Amino acid sequence: MPLRNFNRPFFRGIAVVTEKNIRLYYTKPPVIIFGFLFPLFMFLAFYLGKEIDFYVFFPGLLAMFLFFIASSVGPLITPWEKQAGTYERLLSFPVSITTIILGDCAAGMIFGIMINVVVLAVGLITLNYCLNIMILCLGMLLGAFCFSSLGVSLASPSVQNPSYVMMFSSIIRFPLIFISGIFIPLEDLHGLGRMLCYFSPITYMVDIFNFSLRGQSNIALIVDFAALFVFSLTFVYLANRTHKRNLMRGL
Amino acid sequence: MKNESIKVIEVRELTKRFGDVTAVNHISFAVTKREIFGFLGPNGAGKTTTIRMLTGLITPDSGDVLIDGVDIMKNPIKAKMKIGVIPEMGNIYVDLTAKQNIILAGKFYGIARGELGNKADAILAKFGLLERADDPVKTFSKGMKQQVNIASAIVHSPELLFLDEPTAGLDVQSQRMIKTIIREMNQRGTTIFLTTHNIEEANVLCDRVGIINNGEIAAIDTPEGLKRTFEETQSVEISFDKPVDLSEIEESRLVIRKEKLGDKWRLYTDNPDKLVKYLAQFAQDHNLIFTTMEICGASLEDAFVKLTEDKY
Numbered sequence: 001m002p003l004r005n006f007n008r009p010f011f012r013g014i015a016v017v018t019e020k021n022i023r024l025y026y027t028k029p030p031v032i033i034f035g036f037l038f039p040l041f042m043f044l045a046f047y048l049g050k051e052i053d054f055y056v057f058f059p060g061l062l063a064m065f066l067f068f069i070a071s072s073v074g075p076l077i078t079p080w081e082k083q084a085g086t087y088e089r090l091l092s093f094p095v096s097i098t099t100i101i102l103g104d105c106a107a108g109m110i111f112g113i114m115i116n117v118v119v120l121a122v123g124l125i126t127l128n129y130c131l132n133i134m135i136l137c138l139g140m141l142l143g144a145f146c147f148s149s150l151g152v153s154l155a156s157p158s159v160q161n162p163s164y165v166m167m168f169s170s171i172i173r174f175p176l177i178f179i180s181g182i183f184i185p186l187e188d189l190h191g192l193g194r195m196l197c198y199f200s201p202i203t204y205m206v207d208i209f210n211f212s213l214r215g216q217s218n219i220a221l222i223v224d225f226a227a228l229f230v231f232s233l234t235f236v237y238l239a240n241r242t243h244k245r246n247l248m249r250g251l
Numbered sequence: 252m253k254n255e256s257i258k259v260i261e262v263r264e265l266t267k268r269f270g271d272v273t274a275v276n277h278i279s280f281a282v283t284k285r286e287i288f289g290f291l292g293p294n295g296a297g298k299t300t301t302i303r304m305l306t307g308l309i310t311p312d313s314g315d316v317l318i319d320g321v322d323i324m325k326n327p328i329k330a331k332m333k334i335g336v337i338p339e340m341g342n343i344y345v346d347l348t349a350k351q352n353i354i355l356a357g358k359f360y361g362i363a364r365g366e367l368g369n370k371a372d373a374i375l376a377k378f379g380l381l382e383r384a385d386d387p388v389k390t391f392s393k394g395m396k397q398q399v400n401i402a403s404a405i406v407h408s409p410e411l412l413f414l415d416e417p418t419a420g421l422d423v424q425s426q427r428m429i430k431t432i433i434r435e436m437n438q439r440g441t442t443i444f445l446t447t448h449n450i451e452e453a454n455v456l457c458d459r460v461g462i463i464n465n466g467e468i469a470a471i472d473t474p475e476g477l478k479r480t481f482e483e484t485q486s487v488e489i490s491f492d493k494p495v496d497l498s499e500i501e502e503s504r505l506v507i508r509k510e511k512l513g514d515k516w517r518l519y520t521d522n523p524d525k526l527v528k529y530l531a532q533f534a535q536d537h538n539l540i541f542t543t544m545e546i547c548g549a550s551l552e553d554a555f556v557k558l559t560e561d562k563y
């Protein structure tokens with residue numbers, strides 16, 4: 001039974017780490033600033049004062065919010081805990097690094113989905129979409145996990161001050177936004193731009209949102225999901241590696 | 252096998268290098284059930300590195316660690332379930348309350364949520380912190396934080412507790428409190444492994460002490476045993492009412508070494524009884540009056556200094 005599985009140390013560890021992260025890190029100023037205000041300002045800067053068809057651009061907006069929010073928690077947690085001296089304590093509990101990493105991923109994922117559901121609700125009320133709820137939910141779950149695990153893999157523990165990590169992580173996160181098909185619809189992208197966009201996981205998220213809201217997509221759905229899945233695996237693997245390698249740094 | 256001789260910690264040939272530095276160099280020892288075992292050593296001796304390997308935080312380069320028969324490297328989660336750890340710099344979550352910290356720890360060990368509240372209250376009551384249970388830990392004093400630190404490490408009633416320099420940086424009052432807590436837990440059956448650079452702490456707290464220096468164990472014995480090993484460092488402290496020439500005493504061959512401490516002389520000897528009798532005669536002959544006369548036994552400090560000095 002699932003309940004019995006949940007009692008096993010591995011899943012229990014993930015659940016407890018997630019709960020701790022939610023309680024402690026959702027309200028930290030760097031998370032609010034880099035996860036929340038940033039996409040808001042980017043949205044305002046890009047969309048304000050232009051004649052824009054929100055019906056077309058809302059799926060991209062949705063993906064951008066999910067990306068920023070889900071990936072904002074991960075970079076912060078480990079550096080913060082190392083600085084506060086709680087990381088060594090955390091490791092002394094019956095958990096493995098992998099457990100901790102998945103707990104960090106889950107916290108970012110839940111945060112991203114929570115806010116995204118609000119943004120989505122606003123969109124559904126104001127715009128006249130014909131919803132494919134199954135694909136939307138599945139896509140949002142996978143995308144949130146993917147972005148969140150990217151955030152966790154960016155938790156470079158060699159940085160002393162946790163807020164520097166947010167700077168560093170933004171250097172990686174911003175280009176992924178710009179090369180994705182958020183600001184320019186995929187069908188209008190050609191040449192190098194078109195090639196680059198496939199290297200951003202956000203592109204696939206936008207495509208899934210486009211499909212599930214507008215019924216239009218440029219990439220096969222199966223490819224979207226497969227790409228997000230492969231990106232997720234890569235990020236979790238990278239996170240595992242860097243966290244293990246940098247275990248002793250800053251302790 | 253008698254209960255007392257069950258090995259709760261068994262360490263064989265444990266080694267850890269950081270680049271060129273060999274932090275821990277092929278150490279082996281065992282800790283038996285219900286004892287308080289102390290690792291005593293100067294800063295940088297390898298105490299923290301050892302405790303981190305014993306508790307599964309870092310992987311040794313070679314060697315074995317068995318916690319209650321479980322290999323910490325092969326089965327870390329199972330081994331960690333059996334122990335409680337209070338790391339050197341290990342902090343609790345200062346944004347959480349004392350009770351929340353203990354409950355969080357309890358959840359990691361799979362204690363049922365219904366049970367946890369009562370358990371946390373019971374521990375806090377025992378530590379005299381029940382009134383502050385719902386205050387954020389950031390409002391606590393250093394000593395109280397360390398108490399909460401210990402409290403959250405024992406919520407699952409481990410039979411083995413690791414403490415890395417548990418009293419370092421605390422005021423005297425808090426140090427005494429922490430020592431009392433450690434003693435009480437030991438009396439209720441918990442085996443304790445602690446590290447310290449404080450000789451007096453090792454002396455009054457530990458059943459056995461391992462002296463570690465430069466990553467190697469220089470000696471393991473009871474505090475009294477260690478002192479006895481260094482009995483030649485017994486001394487007699489004397490002072491007289493007027494300055495004296497002690498060269499005659501040195502000729503008696505009773506004195507190994509002499510040291511001037513202000514207006515006193517400390518004479519090291521391996522036979523204090525004979526030296527005192529000799530000194531009495533000496534005073535009589537030279538018409539001197541003793542202003543101080545004291546026999547000092549070997550101290551753990553002497554043993555410690557002796558064992559760690561040649562390396563510097």
Ligand SMILES: Nc1ncnc2c1ncn2[C@@H]1O[C@H](COP(=O)(O)OP(=O)(O)O)[C@@H](O)[C@H]1O
Binds near residue numbers: 272294297298299301
């Ligand atoms: N993470 C690390 N990286 C490099 N060197 C380390 C690390 N941890 C400890 N050392 C070195 O190992 C030696 C032992 O350190 P440590 O175990 O912390 O000593 P103690 O706790 O007895 O003061 C020291 O020389 C220290 O500089």
Ligand SMILES: [Mg+2]
Binds near residue numbers: 298299300339416
């Ligand atoms: Mg240390």
